[in-house]
Amino acid sequence: MLKQHRELSMSVRRTIENNEEAGIRPSKTFQSFVAAAMGHRELNFIEKDVRNYITREVRNVSEQEDAKEFRKYLLRMKEKN
Numbered sequence: 169m170l171k172q173h174r175e176l177s178m179s180v181r182r183t184i185e186n187n188e189e190a191g192i193r194p195s196k197t198f199q200s201f202v203a204a205a206m207g208h209r210e211l212n213f214i215e216k217d218v219r220n221y222i223t224r225e226v227r228n229v230s231e232q233e234d235a236k237e238f239r240k241y242l243l244r245m246k247e248k249n
Contacts, residue, residue, distance in 0.1 A: 174213045176221055184221055194219045 187197040198215040
């Protein structure tokens with residue numbers, strides 16, 4: 169399957185996020201999609217897409233949290249001065 173033809177639908181993304189929060193490994197998440205679709209060929213994505221989505225989402229959340237913490241730090245420093 170060509171890279172430009174692969175995509176994760178919103179329902180797939182939500183399932184991946186729920187499974188990640190529950191601590192289910194990406195390989196098990198992907199295998200559940202394979203079982204539901206009756207085979208790899210029926211999916212519009214591969215396991216690497218699932219892993220990449222998790223990595224991007226976790227990184228995005230971490231960056232947002234870092235920015236919030238940095239803002240809090242700056243506000244504390246402003247109050248001290």
